[in-house]
Amino acid sequence: MKNFKSIALALVVVLSTLSVTAQTKKINTAGSTINWTGKKVTGQHEGTINIKDGALVFKGKKLVGGTFNVNMNSIVVTDLKAGQGKEKLEGHLKADDFFGTDKFATATLVFKKVVTKAPNLYTVSGDLTIKGITKPVTFDLATTANTATTNVVIDRTKYDIKYGSGSFFDSLGDKAINDDFTLAVALKF
DSSP states (O other): HHHHHHHHHHHHHHHHHHHHHHHEEEOTTOOOOOEEEEETEEHHHHHHEEEEEEEEEEEEEEEEEEEEEEEEEEEEEEEEEETTHHHHHHHHSSSSTTOOOOOOEEEEEEEEEEEEEEETEEEEEEEEEEEEEEEEEEEEEESSSEEEEEEEEEEGGGTTTTTTTTTOOOOOHHHHHHHHEEEEEEOOO
16 A cells, blocks of 8 residues: 555646656747738738737647747738728628638638658648638748747638639639738747
């Protein structure tokens, strides 16, 4: 009986130590950036969007999880100037045929699986929710002691964003917009 108590106590200590080593690091939203690029036949547009909140979870120095919420109403076009189409494009991106930000103000990413690819480099599989539709995404994420970076390619048509898509509409010619858009993410925590 004494050995059983010793073993049980040792297990409690070990499990307590393991859970203590998991550390959640909140994202510094003011110091973090998401730059987006959307391409079309005749060129591309670029801009930014803000992280609402988020965190990465580490065990020791190893990434094991994370969650993010993005403020979809914060989408800004940076390659056009005010009065030269900037406001029109920002309004269109927030409209129902793109991100529908009045109804879907937040996009969410939840890490489901994190696999170490190299020291401080991980392959992350997660669930991305845009416009209330959740689909799996996979990307590589590089970390340092207080930063993380990635480039994520997203197929917008999987989230019912079909406007100008050559995959769904014929005869678009040079008005066609690529289905994929890219997010360059630089996080500070």
